[in-house]
Amino acid sequence: MEARIDKWLWATRVFKTRTLATDACRLGRVTIDGMNVKASRTVKAGDVIEVRKPPITLTLRVVAIPANRVGAKLVPDYLEDLTTPEQRELLEMARISGFVRRQKGMGRPTKKEGREMKQFTEEAFFGFDDLDDLDDESIT
Numbered sequence: 001m002e003a004r005i006d007k008w009l010w011a012t013r014v015f016k017t018r019t020l021a022t023d024a025c026r027l028g029r030v031t032i033d034g035m036n037v038k039a040s041r042t043v044k045a046g047d048v049i050e051v052r053k054p055p056i057t058l059t060l061r062v063v064a065i066p067a068n069r070v071g072a073k074l075v076p077d078y079l080e081d082l083t084t085p086e087q088r089e090l091l092e093m094a095r096i097s098g099f100v101r102r103q104k105g106m107g108r109p110t111k112k113e114g115r116e117m118k119q120f121t122e123e124a125f126f127g128f129d130d131l132d133d134l135d136d137e138s139i140t
Contacts, residue, residue, distance in 0.1 A: 003065045005030060005049070006039035011066045012078050014051060014058070024051065048082065055094045056087040 003011075009021040009030070024030050025039040029052040032041070043049065043062050051058045061080040070078060109117065 001065045002042040002044045004039065005032075005037055005041045005043050008043050008062065008065060009049075009051070011069045012060075012075055013070070013072060014060070014079075024053075029053070056083070056091045058087070059083050 006018055006021040006025055009015050009024070010018040015021040015024065021030075022039040025037055025041075028036040030037055031050045032043070032047055034050075043065070045062050045064055047062045049060045049062065051060065059082040061082055062078075063080055064078045066074075066078050
């Protein structure tokens with residue numbers, strides 16, 4: 001069985017909408033065997049797909065083709081995640097640093113976000129009430 005790549009990416013919940021999956025293909029963010037693909041490209045079981053979703057690149061193997069969009073619990077039945085641990089680490093680092101450095105267009109931080117940023121950047125948050133508590137032996 002075969003399916004269009006944009007439909008498969010949407011059905012396996014890699015993208016929230018099929019339009020986003022189509023746009024990713026059009027922008028060259030989806031590749032099969034190192035070649036950019038169009039949204040109309042068909043995929044079959046065994047194909048390895050790379051999807052660039054900044055800051056990481058997902059590597060997925062097609063296991064099966066779903067007839068319709070599947071629930072989140074059923075996704076592992078249709079794809080195998082081959083993404084390297086280094087890429088997952090990049091995603092985690094971006095998630096952690098995301099609320100300290102806001103992205104352009106996100107607007108002003110809410111009061112809650114401001115308190116979280118202040119707490120994160122204070123020394124007391126790291127367990128030190130005063131810089132005098134830091135000595136050379138505790139750092140090494």
